[in-house]
Amino acid sequence: MSMFAKFMLNVRQILLPSQCLLCGFTIQIHQRLQWGSVLHQQLCRACFEDLPTPSLQAEYLPLPSTYDACFTLFPYQAPLSGLILQLKTGALIHASFFATLFLYAIQTHWYVEKPLPDLLLPMPLHPKRIKERGFNQALEIAKPLSKKLGIPLIKNGIVRHKYTANQRHLKASQRAENMKHAFIHNQSYANLHVAILDDVVTTGHTVTACAQALRMAHARRIDVWCCTRRY
């Protein structure tokens, strides 16, 4: 697409009414300008006010946990849980919405006057899973977020080399066993602060295994950023 065509597309997007991601309400241009917030590009005022408050405090973990803190945007409940399911099944347009929510939580709650991570690691998927799905939803959220925060992405520095079928119906102990040594590192993260971004954290076995690979590679600090935790 030419620069001019891109420019015209942006102008069109700004001037045309948009639809609320959650309820379908038509948001007119004057309402977007009046309401101001970036999230109002995608949500109507009522849905914005209904959003669950992002979990403001990190869940700090007792040592010797593999990661240092876990930050969660919201509890696993409708309607936001529905958006995650849609994202996983191909509605990639929702990725920028979640990136905006992360940006808001990071700048106003999680890292106020604290140093941001040096690197952002979208939870790696096994190549077979990427082939099945066609994309990695965590990467899709991380791409715009990385640009907005100025934090580089780790794309191939941690590799998921063990394929695991859908683990949702397995017992926690079996999940833990499956995830053992599921990731390997192929570079050093010595003295670096890394954030792992994942959409849904359930038992925590996957992020733990991923964090173990980062620890093996000497990462100094590991935070987990997830859209939602499902207990």
Ligand SMILES: [Zn+2]
């Ligand atoms: Zn709405």
